[in-house]
Every structure is written in C-alpha cells, then in structure tokens.
Amino acid sequence: MFYRNVDEGKVISQEEISDGIFSLWIKNEGAKEAGAGQFVGVYPKDKSTLLMRPISICETDKEAGSMRLVYRVAGKGTKEFSSLKKDDTVKILANLGNGFPVDEVKGKCIVLMGGGIGIPPMLGTAKALFGEDVHSYLGYRNNDTFLSDEFLKYSKVYLASEDGSVGVKGNVLDALRASINVKPDVIMACGPMPMLRAIKKYAEENNIKAYISLEERMACGVGACLGCVCKTVKKDDHSHVNNTRICTEGPVFDATEVDI
Amino acid sequence: MNTKVTIAGVEFKNPVMSASGTFGSGMEYASLVDLNKLGAVVTKGVSNIPWEGNPTPRVAEVYGGMLNAIGLQNPGVDVFIERDLSFLSKYDTNVIVNVCGKSVEDYIEAVERLNDTNADMFEINVSCPNVKEGAIAFGQKADALFNITDKIKKVSKKPIIMKLSPNVTDITEMAKAAEAAGSDAISLINTITGMKIDIERRKFVLANKTGGMSGPAIKPVAVRMVYQCANAVKIPIIGMGGIMTGEDAVEFLMAGATAVAVGAANFINPSAMIDVIDGIENYMRKHNVSDINEIIACV
Numbered sequence: 001m002f003y004r005n006v007d008e009g010k011v012i013s014q015e016e017i018s019d020g021i022f023s024l025w026i027k028n029e030g031a032k033e034a035g036a037g038q039f040v041g042v043y044p045k046d047k048s049t050l051l052m053r054p055i056s057i058c059e060t061d062k063e064a065g066s067m068r069l070v071y072r073v074a075g076k077g078t079k080e081f082s083s084l085k086k087d088d089t090v091k092i093l094a095n096l097g098n099g100f101p102v103d104e105v106k107g108k109c110i111v112l113m114g115g116g117i118g119i120p121p122m123l124g125t126a127k128a129l130f131g132e133d134v135h136s137y138l139g140y141r142n143n144d145t146f147l148s149d150e151f152l153k154y155s156k157v158y159l160a161s162e163d164g165s166v167g168v169k170g171n172v173l174d175a176l177r178a179s180i181n182v183k184p185d186v187i188m189a190c191g192p193m194p195m196l197r198a199i200k201k202y203a204e205e206n207n208i209k210a211y212i213s214l215e216e217r218m219a220c221g222v223g224a225c226l227g228c229v230c231k232t233v234k235k236d237d238h239s240h241v242n243n244t245r246i247c248t249e250g251p252v253f254d255a256t257e258v259d260i
Numbered sequence: 261m262n263t264k265v266t267i268a269g270v271e272f273k274n275p276v277m278s279a280s281g282t283f284g285s286g287m288e289y290a291s292l293v294d295l296n297k298l299g300a301v302v303t304k305g306v307s308n309i310p311w312e313g314n315p316t317p318r319v320a321e322v323y324g325g326m327l328n329a330i331g332l333q334n335p336g337v338d339v340f341i342e343r344d345l346s347f348l349s350k351y352d353t354n355v356i357v358n359v360c361g362k363s364v365e366d367y368i369e370a371v372e373r374l375n376d377t378n379a380d381m382f383e384i385n386v387s388c389p390n391v392k393e394g395a396i397a398f399g400q401k402a403d404a405l406f407n408i409t410d411k412i413k414k415v416s417k418k419p420i421i422m423k424l425s426p427n428v429t430d431i432t433e434m435a436k437a438a439e440a441a442g443s444d445a446i447s448l449i450n451t452i453t454g455m456k457i458d459i460e461r462r463k464f465v466l467a468n469k470t471g472g473m474s475g476p477a478i479k480p481v482a483v484r485m486v487y488q489c490a491n492a493v494k495i496p497i498i499g500m501g502g503i504m505t506g507e508d509a510v511e512f513l514m515a516g517a518t519a520v521a522v523g524a525a526n527f528i529n530p531s532a533m534i535d536v537i538d539g540i541e542n543y544m545r546k547h548n549v550s551d552i553n554e555i556i557a558c559v
Contacts, residue, residue, distance in 0.1 A: 004292060050524065051528065216316050217320060222292070224282065224289060226313060227330060228316070229313070241311065241335070
C-alpha cells in the first residue's frame with residue numbers, strides 16, 4: 001500500500017461540478033496504491049505560488065490507474081488547477097497520509113459524514129466499503145448537493161442543508177439524530193472543524209468509535225517541517241510532545257486521541 | 261572534476277546540504293531522495309529537552325516564498341540521538357546537528373550530550389525568529405553572540421558553526437563576533453522576519469503573528485549578506501536563502517560561501533538538493549571549472 005513519489009499526472013478530464021468546485025481525473029502511478037482518505041500534494045506551475053496544495057483523493061479507479069480530485073477554488077494555486085485540460089500534465093506528490101481504516105470496520109454499522117468540501121474523500125471511502133452497512137450523511141449549505149448522487153451507488157444517503165432547502169435543516173449530526181433507525185458502531189468524517197468537534201463529542205457521549213480527517217496549513221507533506229500539527233491527548237510517539245503531524249500520522253485520527 | 265570542499269577539517273563530497281528545519285533528519289525524505297548523494301544532512305534544531313513549538317497555523321505562503329513559525333518543536337536530544345542520529349549513521353553523508361536552546365546552559369547541555377555521537381559538526385541556532393526566549397536573543401547582539409559562542413566552543417568536541425540572523429543592522433558585526441569567539445564557521449542566513457494578514461478575516465495568518473520568510477524571494481538579500489561576511493571574516497561560510505537551482509548555488513559560492521544549504525526548495529521539489537548538485541556540476545562542465553574551489557569567492 002505504501003507509495004510515495006513525485007508523480008507526473010496526466011489529466012484525463014476536468015469539469016466544474018458545482019459553483020467553484022472542480023472534479024479532476026488524472027492518471028498517475030500512485031493511483032493504484034492510493035487508499036480511501038489519503039491525499040496528494042498538487043504543485044502549481046506558477047513559481048510565485050510555491051507550496052504543494054494538499055487535496056484529498058475523492059476516489060480512484062485502480063484498473064485505469066487514475067484518481068479523482070474534487071477541490072474548491074480557494075486561491076491562486078487551485079485557480080491554476082481549475083484551468084487544467086485533457087492531456088495537460090500536473091506534478092503531484094503522492095500518496096500522503098494514512099487514510100481511513102476501512103478494513104477494520106467491516107461488518108459494523110458504519111456512518112460516513114462529509115461536510116462541504118470535506119465530502120469528496122468520503123465518496124472513495126463509501127466505494128471502498130461497498131457491500132457493507134454504510135450510511136452516508138452529507139452536509140451542504142443549500143440545495144447544491146454536489147456528489148450526493150454518486151454516494152447512492154455505494155451507500156444509503158441522508159442529506160442536511162444549512163438553509164433547509166434539501167434534507168434535514170441543520171448539519172450532518174442533526175440528520176443522524178433524525179434517522180432513528182441508524183445506530184452507528186463507527187463514524188468516519190471529514191469536514192470543517194466545528195463539525196468534527198461536534199462529531200467527536202457526539203461519539204464520545206454515545207460510545208461510538210469515530211475517525212475524523214483533519215486539515216491544517218502544510219508545507220512539506222511528508223512530516224519533515226512540522227507545520228501541520230494537531231494537539232494530542234497523550235504524548236505522540238514520534239514527536240514526544242503533545243503534537244502529532246497531520247500529514248503523516250493523519251490526516252485521519254481516532255477522535256479520542258486528538259485535542260481539537 | 262572536483263566538487264569536494266572542506267570546512268573546519270571536515271570534508272564534504274559536494275557543497276550541498278539541507279537547511280535546518282526543512283528536511284527533518286532526512287528520515288522523512290529518504291524514500292524520495294538518495295541521502296548518500298548529499299554533502300551533508302543538517303538536522304532540524306534539537307534542544308536539551310522536548311519542545312512543543314508554536315500553535316497552528318505555523319506556515320503560510322507568500323509571494324515567491326513562505327513564512328514559518330514552527331517554534332522549534334523537537335523531541336529532545338535523547339530521542340534524537342537514539343532515533344535520528346542512528347538512522348543517519350547508515351548513510352554515507354556528513355551529519356551536522358543544529359542545536360537550539362533557551363539559555364546558554366540549555367545549549368551546553370545539548371552539545372555535551374551530542375559530543376560523543378556520529379555528528380560531524382554542530383550548527384548553533386542563535387537566529388530562530390519564532391521563539392520567545394533564547395535563540396535569536398543570542399544572535400542579535402554581538403557581545404551576547406560572542407559570549408555564547410565562546411562558552412559552546414569550550415565544551416564542544418566537534419567544530420561549531422554559528423548560524424546568523426539577517427534580522428540585524430549589520431550582519432558583519434555578528435560574523436566577526438562569532439569568529440573572534442572561536443566559531444569554526446558561520447552559516448547564513450536564517451529566515452527574515454515577516455508577517456501576513458488575512459484581510460477577509462482581519463486576522464494574522466500565523467498564530468505567532470510573525471514568522472520567518474524563506475524561499476526564492478529572499479535570495480538576493482542572502483547573497484549580499486554572504487558577500488559582506490566573506491569580506492569581513494576568514495572562517496568558512498555556509499550560504500543559504502532561497503536556493504532553488506545549481507545556478508543559485510553557484511551565486512552563493514562566488515559571493516564567498518564554501519558550501520550551500522537548500523531549504524524551502526525541498527518543499528517545492530523533494531529532489532531539489534539533487535537537482536542543485538547536478539546543476540552545479542553542469543555549470544562546472546559548461547565553464548571548464550575542474551575544481552569547485554576555484555569559483556569560491558571569485559567575484
């Protein structure tokens with residue numbers, strides 16, 4: 001499973017699937033080895049923007065050796081990526097981070113939760129868990145429910161929207177509370193920090209195992225610079241202080257182990 | 261073609277090394293870079309006891325560079341010796357251990373613990389702009405720098421390199437103080453203090469408010485300071501600041517550096533140091549330079 005290299009990715013296709021949210025398929029060496037919840041670093045070509053942009057892997061097609069990155073245009077780097085066309089090349093550092101422990105949760109009632117631009121990595125996770133008892137809770141701002149149809153292929157889907165225009169009004173936890181027949185053994189989640197904090201609390205109160213995917217500003221992506229750390233409850237095995245590297249020991253953590 | 265250089269009696273197969281803090285202890289990059297090809301690995305700053313570092317965000321991108329305020333998080337010298345130095349002992353490259361501290365006693369304790377290890381040299385970090393106590397406080401006043409250099413030199417069994425801060429009025433005064441106190445070499449520049457503000461949120465981007473700027477945008481400042489120091493002291497200089505290519509490295513050598521360190525470029529291109537080594541060799545071939553020492557301080 002471990003693959004780490006600077007890949008030359010070849011663009012297969014790109015489309016804007018929602019306002020400012022792009023879906024990019026690239027063919028690259030690392031795709032065959034990539035796990036659900038891992039991420040890659042995409043390097044801008046513009047030399048005034050130097051650092052790789054950490055982008056989660058939405059899903060992979062192992063047979064085709066390709067991976068899909070779904071990202072929001074947030075600045076100069078991602079704006080540049082949004083102009084990539086078929087057959088363009090893009091330099092990526094693949095594959096980074098640990099990913100979700102999909103093999104450890106099989107046979108259980110699994111709830112996946114994605115909020116906003118945290119939704120894409122949950123799609124690959126649902127795909128990896130296809131055939132299991134999987135319930136995907138997806139939280140949106142409004143009725144622009146990008147990717148939600150694709151989750152239907154692998155799991156049951158429950159929607160939440162902040163404005164109430166689709167699904168349950170509120171967040172993913174409100175949607176989970178509303179579906180009384182779903183009793184999760186495990187939650188796997190990616191999304192904004194307030195959502196992850198709420199999930200951590202909910203899981204602890206209800207004795208549910210929760211794995212949450214964190215993000216932080218990063219520089220190297222490989223654990224050298226210590227830019228992207230998160231506070232931990234116990235002393236971290238690597239750092240020997242109460243900090244752990246999101247890019248290396250994460251981005252997915254057992255929620256009880258991080259102090260967020 | 262000779263690319264070997266010598267600093268304080270230590271021979272380097274080529275003049276290219278990692279800049280402290282950008283390459284961990286080599287372990288993190290070992291699957292991407294052949295460490296045996298490097299002149300040296302300069303490890304991330306280590307202190308006598310573990311340090312937590314600063315709150316996040318710790319890094320930010322700026323035009324042509326980046327800011328960092330990591331705050332010298334490190335596992336402490338004991339873990340470092342057992343884990344990182346034993347890892348590096350398997351490779352055919354020199355090891356320069358960067359040492360940091362909050363007081364003179366901290367530095368001395370770490371150096372004494374490191375004295376009987378496989379480290380070839382110590383780089384003394386008196387120039388980190390991101391910690392409140394120690395570090396840069398020793399590097400911004402010539403008398404304080406003289407004092408700490410003198411004390412470390414007296415206990416160190418290895419050659420020492422004082423790493424200088426560019427955040428001073430006249431860096432040559434610092435270089436002279438380090439030399440006068442017996443430092444075997446100096447390295448420069450550490451990062452330049454900077455700041456970035458998020459105008460949408462009306463907040464500092466870095467939790468520490470300020471951070472150290474590195475990356476290609478700072479190179480001209482670094483080249484100028486290396487040149488000034490090379491004309492002010494006789495001890496060898498390790499030059500760094502924004503080196504991305506072999507040509508950049510050649511500039512530093514011509515300005516008076518005996519060796520160079522590559523920092524932020526590692527984040528942008530994990531094989532940056534190998535590319536710099538290849539680039540220097542290409543330059544030498546193209547310009548019929550048979551010995552790299554010919555171009556050091558040639559301008």
